[in-house]
Amino acid sequence: MSRQLEFTMGGLLDHIAQQFPDNEALIYVERGLRYSYREFNEVCRQVAKGLLKMGIKKGDNLSIWAYNVPEWVILQFATAKIGAVLVTVNTSYKSAELEYILKQSDSNTLFLVQGFKDTDYVATLLDVAPELATSRPGELQAANLPCLKNVVFLGEGSHAGMVDFTGIMELGKDVSDAELAAVESTLDRHDVINMQYTSGTTGFPKGVMLTHFNVINNGFNIGECMRFTDKDRLCIPVPFFHCFGCVLGVMACVTHGSAMVPVEIFDPLKVLQAIEKERCTAVHGVPTMFIAELEHPEFPKFDLKSLRSGIMAGSNCPIEVMKRVIRDMNASEITIAYGQTESSPVITQTRTDDAIELRVATVGRALPDVEVKIVDIETGNELPPGKQGELCTRGYLVMKGYYNMPEETAKVIDADGWLHTGDLAVMDENGYCKITGRIKNMIIRGGENIYPREIEEFLYTLPKVSDVQVYGVPDRKYGEQVMAAIVLKKGVTMTEEEAREFCRGRIANYKIPKYVKFVDSYPMTASGKIQKFKLREMAIRELQLEDAGETA
Structure with a gap:
């Protein structure tokens, strides 16, 4: 029987922290960092209070440009507790793309790490907003980025013009529980609290507006498909800035009181080490990640007996790779999920008890409370089982729209509320879908x-x-x-x-x-x-x- 969760993100975390206070919530193997759900909720509340003290208000857009650091997960909930919108910035972006996102999203705050791979984020930001070097923290006035006022550094050390993340926690000490509660009482579960930019594989990236209700219920149903409980422990090597990390990973765990074991930057050896050391019961990844893990020279040394489930998604899942994950990684209940950011993101998923044929040959069936249909790409008419057309979906999972792009929104969400994915698919008589390609591919x-x-x-x-x-x-x-x-x-x-x-x-x-x-x-x-x-x-x-x- 399906059920929908009516919480805001902050309310959800409060509820889970009360239900499973001593369960491990967040574990960083290399940092030796462990938070129980009680501790994790308290840290998120403290940061939320600090943001209020900084002058951040409900509806403000705050960007984060970072790989999977602990502050990322904390900010996902801290910003939602005060109704601010967390805008996720692709870790591979360079200066022109950063400038575009910060401008298009009207972000007044940017959280960033020192850098990622070959990109120095601090130097890149200074290219876009040179005024930062001589501005007082919280008082940035950049010609290129008129909305941006605050820059918060995540990590060791400090930089000119930036607030330090630990400083936000200090600021939070001046804000009472009552002040935070007053703000939380004004929030609605259908408010936008997350904005993710589509990959931009065609045209300019578009800001997908997702609500508390979108991501909580999608995360809950994803976890249900994997049979998650408060005893599960999920290794998350996929990036948080993408739905795979922050919804299929974080929200699937938090809605079930499960433990999150992130890997900061994908490395197949670190994934294998985390699974073994923390006895992870599930692991997520795109096919190339699973291939890298399976083909790592040290793979045979690791004890992966604790593994049971997880998700392979993000791009076409090769059948042969799926079979090896089941056989060699012990993930006998691994699932396939399919969706897109605009559907927050999962539309269909296989179930743990599906026959192996279904789990290697389809992307599963619709999640609970989600409608799926296949339509003729010429006429728009619904097609019978076995016929190829465009996959469309409707329900709680559909985004609010693209930020400040009403015409683009109207191109993908029709008058009846159906989201047109642009993906070609075939559905069988039992509702199981095969993705056969992109219309433009x-x-x-x-x-x-x-x-x-x-x-x-x-x-x-x-x-x-x-x-x-x-x-x-x-x-x-x-x-x-x-x-x-x-x-x-x-x-x-x-x-x-x-x-x-x-x-x-x-x-x-x-x-x-x-x-x-x-x-x-x-x-x-x-x-x-x-x-x-x-x-x-x-x-x-x-x-x-x-x-x-x-x-x-």
């Missing part, structure tokens, strides 16, 4: 519609193949041709002809890749989504197909 070769997913799944059965992505490139004669970018398993070699020969007689000739390229990795968003449009752009340059693209 479909390859049309000489009038034949080709769905890259089908060819990818076929090529995954080649023993030497670790990963594969299939996409279309321009062709003068046929309009488009099929191209495959293949990552080989370590220590093996293969020729282009060998890959094509494997296909001959097994799949239709028009589906056999005309072009095969061997690569070490794929261009990705920081949330683990493979950017096929970049693969296509590289191929067009390398194969000198610019003219073909113009005439195709």
Whole structure:
């Protein structure tokens, strides 16, 4: 029987902290940091009070630019306790993208770490807002970023013009419980408290507005699909700035009183160490993460017997990888989830007791209280089971809209409240869905519609193949041709002809890749989504197909 949680995020955490006060809430293995739910709630309340003292008000937009540091999870709840909106910034962004997000979101506060990989965040911010170097903390007046007033540093040390995160906790000591309670009493569960920018794989990123109700209920139902209880312990190596981390990870745990075991920056060895040391019962990841864990040279040394479940999502889940996760990682109840940020984010998920065939061949069925239909991409009419069309969804999970983009919102949410995903899918008579591609990823070769997913799944059965992505490139004669970018398993070699020969007689000739390229990795968003449009752009340059693209 389905049920919906009526809490705000702050109210939810108060409730769970009362129900499971001594349960471990948040564990950072490398830092030796452990919070029980009672302690975690108290820290979040203290930070919420500090934000109030800083002058942050309900409805203010606050950006966070950081990998999975402890402050991230604390801020997810602290900001929600006062009704401020946490705007999540992609960890891979550079200066132009940061400037765009801070401007477009009207953020008055930015929380940031020193940097990530090859990007120094502090230096990048100074490029965008040089006035910070000479401003008093809390009084920034930047020509490029008129809304931004506060910059808060997360980490050791201090920087000119910035408030230190520990300073916020100190400020909170001057605010009473009654003052915080008064603010919380004005909040509504349908208020926006989270804003995530779509990956921007096409056009400018759009700010997806999500409410308390969106993320709490989506997180709760995700956890239910994994049969989570207060005894579960989830390893979270996926980024918090993306729904995979902050909803499928954090909210699935908090709604069930489960323990969160984040990995700050993905490293397959650290994931394996965290699972073993903390006896994690579940682990999340995109397929490339699971591949990296399975193929790590030290993988056989680890005791993963505690593992039971988790989620593989974010991009197409290769059947062979799924089978290895079940067999070799002991995650016999691993699930597949499908969705997008605009649906907060999960629409369908497999269940732990689904037959293995369903768990490797579909993305499951609709979550409770979620409607799903498949419509004809030309007419918009609903299609019967077994017919391919666009997947649409309706229910509590649909976003409020794109921030300050009403026209873009109207393009994806129709008058009847259906969110149009842009994904091609087939649903069977039991409601289980197979995602067959993106409408814009479909390859049309000489009038034949080709769905890259089908060819990818076929090529995954080649023993030497670790990963594969299939996409279309321009062709003068046929309009488009099929191209495959293949990552080989370590220590093996293969020729282009060998890959094509494997296909001959097994799949239709028009589906056999005309072009095969061997690569070490794929261009990705920081949330683990493979950017096929970049693969296509590289191929067009390398194969000198610019003219073909113009005439195709």
